[in-house]
Each structure stands twice: as structure tokens, then as C-alpha cells.
Amino acid sequence: MPPVQTTKQHTERSYYEGDVDFDLLAAEDADFAAICKISKDKRWVDFQDPNVVQQLTKTLLKCHFGLTISLPDDRLCPPVPVRWNYIRWIQELLDTTSDTYTDHHDPSREVLGLDIGVGASCIYPFLACASRPQWRMAGTDIDEHSLDYARKNVVANGLEQRVRLKLSSSAEAPLIPLDAMGVEDMDFVMTNPPFYSSDQDMQASYTGKFAPPSAVCTGAENEMICPGGDVGFVSHILDESLKLRGRVQWYTAMLGKMSSLQTIIAKLRELGINNFAVTCLQAGYRTKRWAVAWSFRGHRPRNDVARHGELVLGVLPTATAQTIAVKGLSRLVAGGKVDELAKELDVKWRWRGEMGIGVMEARENVWSRAARRNRRFARAGKGKEPPKQEAEEGESSEEDDNAVALAVKITCKEGEVELRWLRGSDYVLFESFCGLTKRALVGGR
Template sequence: MDLAQRPPYSTVDFKALAKADPDFKQTWQACSGKLDFQDPSTLQVLSKAILKVDFGLELSVPDDRLCPPIPNRWNYVSWIQGLLDSTAPSYSNKYDPEREATGLDIGTGASGIYALLCMKSRSNWTMCATDIDKISFGSAAANFAKNNLLSRTKMLHTTPSMPLIPLEALGTQQLDFTLCNPPFFTDSTEMERSLSGTGKATGPNAICTGSSNEMVCSGGDLGFVTRIVEESLVLRDKVTWYSSMLGKLSSAKAIVELLKSHGITNWAVGVLDPGTKTGTKRWVVAWSFGDARPRNSIARPPGGSFPHELLPFPTSYNISLPSSMIGSAAIDKLNDQLSTLDLVWKWHTATATGVGEASENVWGRAYRRAYERRKREGQVEMHANTFDKKAKLAFRITVIQLAGEIVLEWLRGDDQVLWESFCGCVHRWFKQT
């Protein structure tokens, strides 16, 4: 399987894993197929087996440091990949093997797992990795070296007084993304209550071997990610996408509210649910000061798993085609209408998809009248048929003949009203037919 496009985990086939990995096979047979997820050695063997079999990675973690459940970690990395792919400057909305990206793993931990997975699955990605814990820092460096990835990693041993995103200390001007698995608990008492299952209907899925540095900080996950938000307000577009995992739904909701309070209108929410006994549901919130808009499937988790009022504005709009428009008629209508507007439009016949950019509301009645007058007077300059980074709206339109519908996607822009106006305009073209 191509690691660059490996899907998220929904389950782990332990029987198949036992056949593929001799060490895990011994553990599997010793427990007669009933893994003890409260046993640290079992979790170590399982994580190492998944990494080796599914990713070709070797892992070593000290006994007193967090051994990461791989499915949840990979699902976060996979979500970040989808976020970057769907907001690519090329508007491709798919994996580009040539695209380079640099990320930062804030608090990489003893495993360095997020950086390992990012670099192993995307050959043109490089990673920065920070940690305040000396033992974890050394262990992560050893894991990068063991997997021949140290040369693609820029590491920094930080101190509590340093920024969480220390661009200057890293010697880095720009980052494409950040990842973070923050300490979830406010103090040791909260951690002990959570890990023992106190106050919960069921106990924890698996034992946690994390140290206090990895699991506890002032304010817990909400306090830690609030610091990231505050730093982002200063750094702004020096990082394309800021992101962090959160251990509690309440924390994820609070972070989105915080982003909104600061006027940030471009954010995405992900729900990580690996569906395995070693995994626990987590949430991811990402935000950007840029205007590239991620696709709905990335930014808006389905099924009511996150409060609707805290989700970003939809970036997809579907239009059902009238019976008279089934077939090539819809494509002809679309191209005919768009060709009369003062915008850049490129149609790709093979995929029945087009991408366009507009500098303003060029479909409005007043603008169209002025535009037609300028054309008659010979004052209109022809578009160079190239996309402009200063455009206020970029969009994709796909005609899906079998479904009898047109799908509009918001690719770039920070004007929600402009996007809605364009959707209404295209809808009217087909409603009036």
C-alpha cells in the first residue's frame, strides 16, 4: 500500500498482524488472542508491530515514557495530510508527490511518532521536533536516526520559558503546519482519576505509561493549546495551518470559541476515532490566517460528532440538475454562462471539472452591465488565463452526470457572502432552465 495515501484506521486486524510479526505472534498466542491492554509490555509489542508491518518503522521507547497507540497517531497525521492536500496552491485537491512541506511536532515525546509518520509517508516532507524533557528528546533523536530520518529532522531541546513555536530558535522562517499532542491533565490528581476510570461508566481502554511532563501541565490540554492560539496571533501566516489534538470535547469546543473571539474565520475540526481497544476518541482543531479553504470532509466531521454551531462554514454546495440538463447540456450551460463573466475559468473535460477565480462579484447585475459596456467600447483586457493570488474567490465546479448534480467547492477566499452569492448565481442558471 502507498503510505502517502494510506487511509485512517477504523480497526486493527490482530490475527493478520500476528502472522506478519513474530514478536507480536508470541504475545498473541500467549494470551490466546485476548490482549491485555493494561499491560505496558503488551502495548509496546503491539505498537512496534504495527509500525514495523504497516509503515516499515522501528521504534524504541523507555519504559517510563509514553508508548503511543499507533492508530490514533496515524489518523491525526492522515487528517493533516488531507488538510494540506485540499488546500494546495495548485487547487489539485489531491496528493502531490512533488509537493514539499515542513511541519513542527510540538512536544515530540520519546517516540517522535508524529514526525516519524509524517516523514515516512511523505518523502518530500521535513519536520521540526521540540521537547523540554531531556530523556524524551534523546529517545526521539535515536528513533529518527534508527529509521534514517534524522537528516530530514531539525530538533530543538526547549525550556518552559521558550515559545511553543520557536521559529527563530529553529532557524525557520515558515512552517506549513504544526502538530501537537498536548498534556491532557491540569494536575496529577486529575490524571490519576482519569486513568483509573473514576467517575466514568467504563474504565480506560489501555494503560498509560506517560511521564508527568507528557501528561500534566497548567490548564491541561485547553491551557496548552490556548498558548498555541496566542502565539499564532503574533506569528499569523508564518505558519499556514496551526493544529493540535485535544483530549476532551469540552476543550475542543472552547478552542473553537477562542478562535472565533479573535476573528479567525478559517478553521477545521477533525474527530479521531480509531475504533480499536487501544484507542480513545480525540479531537483535532486546526486554524489558518490564510484564505485556502479545506474540503468539507476534512473540516466538518459528519454524524453530529461536533456541535453544528462550532463548525466552519460549509465549503461545498450541491445543485440538483433538472431533467433537461442531464448529459452534456449541463456542461455546455455551465461553460457558456461562465465564459460571459469577467473571471478566469479552466474546464477539464476528462474529469468534468472546472476551476475558476474571480476578483469580486463579477456575476452581479451592476458589474455585468458595466462589463458589457466596457467590452463594446473596447476597454476590456483579455484574461491571461492564469490564476491570480490576489483573487477574492477561487472555486471548483464538478458535473456528476450519474448523480444528476453539480458540486461547487469553495477553494480560496475570506468573504463568505461572496461565496454564497456565487452559489446562488449558479443555482439560478439551472433553476431557470
Template sequence: MESSRLHRDIPAYDEDIDFVMLASQDPDFAKVVDPVTKTINFKDPKAVQQLTKSLLKRDFGVSIELPDDRLCPPVPVRYNYVHWIQSLLDTTSDRYDDRYDPDRKVLGLDIGTGASCIYPLLATSTRSQWRMFGTEVDSHSLDFAEHNVHLNDLEHRISLRRSTCDGPLIPLGALGLKQIDFTICNPPFYSSKDDMESGYALKAAPPSAVCTGAEIEMICEGGDAGFVCRMVDESLVLRDRVQWYTSMLGKLSSLHTVVARLKKAGVKNWAITMLRAGSKTRRWAVGWSFVNRRPRNDIARDSDISHALLPLPAAQTIATSLKAQDASHSLNAILSGLDLRWNSATGIGFAKENVWSRAARRKHLRQKTDLETSGGAEASNTVTEDSNTTQTSNDNGQEDATLGFKIMIEDMAVTVRWLKGEDFVLFESFCSMLKRSLSTRTQS
């Protein structure tokens, strides 16, 4: 059963669900579709449950059973959140290639997994090397979650644990975990019943779908913003024991609160996105990391979110008048004269510090001249022909680099992607150096 679900490349849900097509593919769903309107009654809990079950069955090969008195998770926005985390990890791996590595073993933690256990099921059904832990404070939900894991024969990849309301949200020690790759979380949105009722009252129209969520799923102290700020506080202790801390948020105001908390805590690497699912649903997701690998701009900087909330840009494009081949030759000449690691075959490089300042270049030239004079030319600057890699003798690679970058070359444009580092000024300085150097070579 499991093998049929592995290595699935499923894109994010962008459009509204085609109910007619889904009904033609799943007889159980056809039973709840109105033959005249070609839609379902979103006020009917059974119809809403069947939509979730049918989408999971068709798109992910997953089967679940749900209680009538707990949340029925809409699949599109939940999967879009999982898909975003996958992209977040793919663009911040230690391979620095911005691609999915099917051999990478990933371990995640779902905080408050709910009766459906939907996040662990979606994560493991689309990535064959991913394993998940899940915590849940509600015993009724936990019983159903464990049943759904068993229903899909995933006990060897999904482990669930009972947690407590007053315990840590990220209990790595209690779970026997030293490190994990990410957290995923859909916290209660509201801080009280009054908050929940006022939230409904402020909507332009009544809720379009029935909500079967229990109070424990809908309400917590401080709402979703308070919950995630607790996660931020715990992350300041755990730090890089988790590569990416993430959570969904139900209100844009909560995103403002959480980003402000991250900035106040001195977190320098975060990512945000709007989770769209069809024409109506909008949620937000935030992630932050103490590992200094930078996600791609399209993953971390959603263009539909206020600029004030966005993290620092991780790419700069330099306009030139050079054709791609000429720009490539120029860049190789520029970078081979610097004390850094540079692989022209991949376009990836690493520097321990600012090695492009005048003082740094003069120092490097003196060292190179001294070594050549003493017969050590090969040790000072070696070029491996098959990989086109230039590396100075005192460079130990990427681990202790303060700047990692990738250069992508097109006709009339060079894009520099920030791969690693915490110092944005250093990245900007590097880009400025390349712009000046390319401009000089163009004029000559």
C-alpha cells in the same frame, strides 16, 4: 532502508487491529498474544510496547525503542491524526486540485515530540518530500527521540531541539525558520493530578490499557485546552508563517473551549475532526489557518461533531434538471460573460470581487463594447482553445482573487466547492447567481 518506506499510500485505521494476523506477520508480536483469547494483556507495558513496535514495523517500516517510564503511543490514532493533516494540506495547496502532490516539499513542527518521536517518523515515512522539526522539554524523552531518528537513518529529514516550559510553543525564530506548513501536537490532557484522577473516575470502566506516561507528559497548566489556547495566542502573532496550526485534544469539552477561542480571536478558517481508531478510542483534532484556502467539507466538518463547532461549509450542491453535458455548456456561457478567470477543463475559477451583480455585468459589458469598438476585442476577452480558459485583460490570476471556486458537474446536479476566500457571503452570492442562471436556462 528509507527508500522502501517512500510514497506509501496508507489509509487511516478504521477497524480494530487483527491481532491474529499481526502475530502471523511478526514473530515478536506472536510472543505476547494469548493463544486462547487471541489478544494481549493491555495491563502489561511490554505487551503494549510490542504492539506499537509491531504496527510501526509492519505498516510503516519504522523501528523504535521506548523507555519504560514514558508514554507508549498507540499507533492507530496517532497515524489517523497524521493522515488528517496530510488531507488538510492536500486540499488547501496552491494547485487547488484537492490531490496529493508528491513533489510538494512540506515542513512541519511537532510540539513536544516525546520519547517515541512518532509523529515525525510517521510523517516522513509516508511522504517522501516531508521534513520535520520536533521540540521537547524533557531531556530523557529527547534522548530517546534522537535515538529513534538515528535508528531509522532520518537525521537528514528530522531535526530535534530542546525547548523550555516558559519559552514559545512555536519557536520559529529559534529554529531558524521563516515559514512552515503545519504544526502537530499531542499536549498533556490534564491540568492537575486531581483532574487526571477525576477523569479516570468518570469513565464508565477502568482504563483498558496501562499508562506509563510521566507527569510532564500528562499534566500542564490548563490541560490540553489551555495548552492549545496558548498556541492560538502565538498564532495571532505568527499568522501565515504557518499554513495550518493543529493539535490533538483528549476531551470534547476542550474542543468547545478552543473553537470558542478561535471565534473570539476572529479566525475564519478552521477545521475539526474526530479521530477514531477501532471501536473504543476517540480523540479530536483542530486546525486553523490565516491562509484563505478552504479545505474540503469531509476534512473540515466531521459529521459526528456538534454543528455549533463546525466551520462554514465549503461546498453547495445545486439541483438542476440538466444532463451533465447541457449543464456544462450552460455554465460556460454564464461564466464567460463575467469578468473572472475560468478554466472549464479543470472547473476552477477565480474572481477579484462580486462580478456577477447587475451593476458589475453592465460595467463589464460597457468595457467590452468600448474595447471592441476601438479594435481591442482580443484584449477584452480571450479564450485559449487548448485550455478553454476565459480571462479578462485586467485579471492578474488567482493571487489577488477574493473568491476561488471549483465546479463539479453531474446529471441533475452541480456542486460548487469553495477553494479560496474569507467572505462566505460572497461565496453564497456566487452560488445563488449560478442557481438562478441555471434555473433560467432550464426553463427556456
């Protein structure tokens, strides 16, 4: 794909959290106002009417993202809020796992993603490109009818240079066709797979519920059903990821049931994949959906991103942050102690004293008693070592990059010090460094 060239201004949009305000939406769009009903001064819509559901989607895309789409009557009409929450979460995953360790959006970063099962709406590539001008997307689907609509929607939104679509015509073809696409690596893959393994499975999902589905479903069979349901589909992606590994930074998938999320998390743990993240994508008070992401690279997402939304304890990944209470210590004093500690160690240390923030990178555990004793012995035998040069933020050679066993960001505040796990595969190493820092701050070393 060609590089992105755009000067379009954009603002970061937050997650959808509550129900959509129909009054505000009706005031913005006359087409939506026309399909609303009013009862007891309250505006509402009939979610069992497919025309109404389509109009709500079209209005949200137009008013909130500047997008326009056309949809066939015999394919899924995607609700926007949960879809956007999925895209927003992926944005935060990438923003908090960059080489610069900055934990915020870098407008200059070019990102390439893949949506497996793009559908007629092409909604995920559209939301990604509308919100991030430097992002490009590829999309695949097994349904030519859906792809015909998706291609028309791409042209209608002027995204031909940023969204590329491909028909998956063979059941044996890879779900992540990097080689066929001529792509060496990719920032993320995503999928909103069929949730059910059979028609009986789909019908059983409604059994025992007190209310009908919250919205009418117009999806075709291939959009609703596949072998093994969502667990089977995501397991296939997991199998491919074991071969591709770091060629994709984040593998992500939406899941329809908490039990499906629990099954996939169990598989990740069985395979020893400990760098993963989970989220609840619920928007408003209707249907819940979940998403999981995993990576073979060492960059760790921020804790609130790795454990995002309403989740049960059993699916949570290892925490990527610890807070040390330093009652009675000012930010300046705590920062001085942290800076002194880091300079005693054989690590790369970037310290911004005026901000009370530092980033430490270590090639190995150099703070164990044995390592520190050996370092003192070497100093005594060879004289004082030359000072280590500080690299600029985000600067590292390829050799240094591959050798980083642990990277930690330390933020000193009044009364507490936060340690953020930025990089590494060994939680024990992170925990031991946190213990060392705590002893330096609140006890003798």
C-alpha cells in the same frame, strides 16, 4: 534543513477505522504473536501490561510503516492508530489546500512540519516521513530524557537528514520557534499536548466510569499535566499564531475531550478565525480523540476534510461545498451553461470541457447586478473587450495570487453540479456565487 533526496516508493495509507486485527498482526510478527493470549478461539492482548502495550506499538510501526523504535519504561508509549489518523488528516488538509487546486497528493511537494512535544517515541515525525518521502519534520520537547531516546530512534531509522530535534529549555521560549530555527515559514505545526491541568483533574476524568482506562499509562508528569491542560496548551499556540499568522499554513492540535474542542472552537470564532477544520480521530471502539486546525491563509480544505469523522453540530466549520440538483440536464448541457456564465464575468476561468470541470478565480464580486450592469456599459462604450487568457492549472503570478477574493471549482455530473470553495475569506461571497450558478442552471438570470 537540506532538501529531501529519496527515490523510495510508497503507497497512501488510509485511516485506521476499526480495531486492529490481532490475528493478521500475529501472522506478520512473531514477537507480537508471543505476547497474545487466546480465549475461545479469539486472540486478545492485556492492555494493562506495559510490555504488551509497547510490543503492540512496535509491531504496528514495523509491519505497517517499516519503522523501529525503542522506548523507556517511564515515558508514554503511543498507540499507533490514533496517531496515524492525526497525521493522515494533516496530509489531507495540505493536499486539499494547495496552490494547484488539485485536491490530491502532489508527490513533488516538499513539506516542513513541526511537532511540539515530540516525546521519546518521535512517532509523529516518523509517521510523517515514512508515508511522505518529500516531508521533513522538526520536533521540540522540554524533557531531555525523552529527547535522548528520540535522537536514538531518529538514527535507528536513518532519518537524520529529515528529522531535526530541539530542546525547549526555557518556559518563556516560543512553542513555535520559527526564528530560532532559522525558518521563514512552515506548512504545519502539530501537538499532542498534556490533557490535564493537575493530578486531581486526571483522577477526576476516571470518576464515574464503569471500566478502568483502556490501556495502562506510563507517562511522566510533564507528558500528562500542564497549566490549563489541553485547552491551556492549545490556547498558548493560538496566541502565538495571532502573531505568526500566515507564516504557518496550518496550526493543528489534538484535544482529549469534546468540551476542550468546543472551548477552542469558541475561541477561534471570537477571534474571527473562520478558516478552521475539525476531526474525530477515533480508531476502533475505544478512546476518542479530536483535532482542530486553523489557518490565516485563504485556501479552504475539502468539505469532508474540514468536517471529518463523528462530530457534533456546534463544532462544525462553514461548509466548503454546495451541490445543485439539475434534474433533466446532462453533464454536457450543464457544463455548457456553466462555461457560458463564467465567460460573461470578469473572472479568470479555466475550463476543461471534456471533463466537465472548471476553476473560477475572482478579485471581487463581479456578478452583482451593479457590477454586471457596469460591465455591459463599458462594453457598449469601448467595444468588445479582448478575451481573457486562460492560465495553466496552478499558474498564477504573485499579484494575481494576492488578489484572489474567491476561487471555486465547479464539477458537472449527470443530474447535479458541485461547487467546491477553494479559496477566500468571505462565505457570503461564495454563497452568492453559488446562487448565481443555480439561477443560470435551473432558472432565468
